Amino acid sequence: MVVIHKNDSNLWPPQTRNQVLEYQKWATPLAKKLLEVLLKGLNVNEIDESLEPLLMGTMAININYYPPCPNPSIAIGFRRHCDMSCITLLLQDDTGGLYVQGTKGDNWIHVNPIKGALAVNIGNSLQIMSNDRYKSIEHCVAVDSSRARISVPLFVNPSPDSVIGPFPQILKDGEKSMYKHVLFSDYWDHYFSKRPSGKASLDFAKI
Ligand SMILES: O=C(O)CCC(=O)C(=O)O
Ligand SMILES: [Fe+2]
Numbered sequence: 624m625v626v627i628h629k630n631d632s633n634l635w636p637p638q639t640r641n642q643v644l645e646y647q648k649w650a651t652p653l654a655k656k657l658l659e660v661l662l663k664g665l666n667v668n669e670i671d672e673s674l675e676p677l678l679m680g681t682m683a684i685n686i687n688y689y690p691p692c693p694n695p696s697i698a699i700g701f702r703r704h705c706d707m708s709c710i711t712l713l714l715q716d717d718t719g720g721l722y723v724q725g726t727k728g729d730n731w732i733h734v735n736p737i738k739g740a741l742a743v744n745i746g747n748s749l750q751i752m753s754n755d756r757y758k759s760i761e762h763c764v765a766v767d768s769s770r771a772r773i774s775v776p777l778f779v780n781p782s783p784d785s786v787i788g789p790f791p792q793i794l795k796d797g798e799k800s801m802y803k804h805v806l807f808s809d810y811w812d813h814y815f816s817k818r819p820s821g822k823a824s825l826d827f828a829k830i
Contacts, residue, residue, distance in 0.1 A: 680782025700764035708746030718772035724761035754789035783808035
């Protein structure tokens with residue numbers, strides 16, 4: 624697994640660096656457009672220079688490889704979790720194996736791979752900023768007994784020095800804030816040190 628953000632593109636092995644950077648370049652305006660559509664629903668009409676670091680200040684791309692597993696019933700490819708991002712654009716091959724939690728929280732739904740399509744997940748940061756109007760999606764990955772799988776998530780994250788909390792536009796009419804304002808890098812450190820399962824990863828910011 625390799626992580627890329629603004630200034631560390633040199634960490635990518637030369638064999639994949641150009642393709643990864645090209646993909647990131649292609650996906651950035653798409654991510655912005657998707658965020659703009661989502662933010663319109665929160666009465667935020669434009670992602671201007673002041674909002675850009677908050678919503679998409681850090682882009683990270685992972686390449687996940689899941690080898691075939693002889694006994695999938697006792698193994699997991701990726702444990703249940705919510706991403707820390709605002710949104711995640713997920714490219715997957717045709718093996719399948721990604722499951723998302725249904726809205727009632729009691730059933731797993733398989734995300735069938737569709738050629739040429741990206742799955743778009745809401746992450747914890749957008750749930751916090753939207754004061755729960757948008758819900759981060761809990762997901763996990765099962766392994767296959769005979770086929771390998773590759774997925775390429777692009778995480779659209781706040782910059783580490785962003786302070787995230789519900790947008791003032793949402794709270795202006797007296798709506799109760801569900802979250803405190805937290806420094807994204809503190810939240811990130813907590814998430815990766817404790818690895819909280821599923822939706823419990825929102826507790827750090829909950830009031
Ligand atoms: O492999 C996948 O489809 C999902 C991977 C994932 O959830 C992640 O990297 O956060
Ligand atoms: Fe994920």
